[in-house]
Amino acid sequence: MTNENIRQAEVDASFRDRLATVDAKGKRNWVYAQKPVGRLYNIRTWVSWGFFALFFSIPFIKMNGRPLVMLNIPEAEFIIFGKVFWPQDFFIFGMLMLAFIVFIVLFTAAFGRLFCGWVCPQTIFMEMLFRKVEYLIEGSAARQRLLDKSPWTTKKIRKRTIKHIAFFLLSFIIANFFLAYIIGVDELKKIISEPVSENLGGFIAILIFSGVFYFVYIWFREQVCTVVCPYGRLQSVLLDRNSMIVAYDYKRGEPRRKYKKGKAGAVETGDCIDCFQCVKVCPTGIDIRNGTQMECVGCTACIDACDKIMDAVRKPRGLVRYASENGIANGDRLHYTGRMKFYSVLLVLLTGLLTFLLITLKDVDGTIIRATGILYQERGTDSLSNLYNIKIQNKTLKEIPVQLRLEGEYGKEGKIELVGASGIKVKSEGQGAGSFFIVLPRKTVTSRKTPLKVGLYEGDKKISELKTNFTGPFSSF
Secondary structure (H helix, E strand, O other): OOHHHHHHHHHHHHHHHOOOOEOOOOOEOOOOOOOOOOHHHHHHHHHHHHHHHHHHHHHHOEEOOEEOEEEEOOOOEEEEOOEEEOHHHHHHHHHHHHHHHHHHHHHHHHHOOHHHHHOOHHHHHHHHHHHHHHHHHHOOHHHHHHHHHOOOOHHHHHHHHHHHHHHHHHHHHHHHHHHHHHHOHHHHHHHHHOOHHHHHHHHHHHHHHHHHHHHHHHHHOOHHHHHHOOHHHHHHHHOOOOOOEEEEOHHHHOOOOOOOOOOOOOOOOOOOOOOOHHHHOOOOOOOHHHOOOOOOOOOOHHHHHHHHHHHHOOOOOOOEEEEOHHHHHHOOOOOOOHHHHHHHHHHHHHHHHHHHHHHHOOOEEEEEEEOOOOOOEEEOOOEEEEEEEEEEEEOOOOOEEEEEEEOOOHHHHOEEEEOOOOOEEEOOOEEEEEEEEEEEEHHHOOOOEEEEEEEEEEOOEEEEEEEEEEEOOOOOO
């Protein structure tokens, strides 16, 4: 290998020394992404419209009188598909997060960063909303570059003012809907309609969210994916050579040549004409021809750009395409590997367990705890009693008067005596508490601990069942 070839190889590998958006001095390289045109971009546009429809409509959809989805972190109340999760249900929420992580691992192992390029909210808002507004106001990528370098004229001030106002208004709208996912659309309406003084905290939250979104989309942009989001860094352990990625077919494309119409090269060359169109359309500023990179979000803009050039030079499409590393190197087709099968089985098991937990999640539940410091009490010569405290959670939207009844074989001979009340009223989406005695005939207490079941009833309707133990004397009778 000549010195010239060695120097060229070092230049070709230098992209791995730093991010594509940072130069050798650590200064940011601003990305002026050229607007993609092509089949995949059109499909992504339709997908983005579906995403916007869901994002802006879900807060208004209710199920069982509750929002379809609400993640109220400050009050530790989570609602998913109309089911409410309280702190005591967090093990189910934890299972949901575990299943989601396994799904991400499986999905990435099979399909790479397909999620990032097609349905990630950051990508969709940036590329399918804010970037399009920027094209509309400032023009193409080339015009944006010229505008940045030009002096501050009246035209530049006007365009920049319109752009910043448009970006902030869009950020404000997104912030309102984002907050609706946290506090619910009804609370959001109060913040909007009532005086600011009555909902100062909510108003400040909207301004903070608006500021964050505005900062991200006016300046931070692709750095959310390359600096903040850990998903790109996880690729190195989640991807293998059989994973589907956006890949450049170097076997077909190398060595590169500049295209000259009607003239054949002096030596045999590849199909890549070194036009840099794949680089110009990349929203993270990378060169896909360098191989799999952390910054690649799999948006397919380079595929559309390359296909357009291949059509122009009368070469087959697919120089840049969805493929695997083995597919490029060995011609292997994408296939379902053993690792993917293992992840699939694990995901099915977790999903089944999660489904069971969701189905069995009770709207009314409770906890019974024996009163501390007291073993048992004698009731005359033929009965024993234990004192208990009960807490009942009501996740429904109606107040429920709860009666307690002893279940099973002990229900006939034993009884429950509430302390100071005939029932426990539990407010809607609230909790109720009380104390009660369980009284059993002495002859039925044949062990140190006797397992019992206590039914919770709304009238004659049994709504839940709790378990506890009845403590008797140390010796059997």
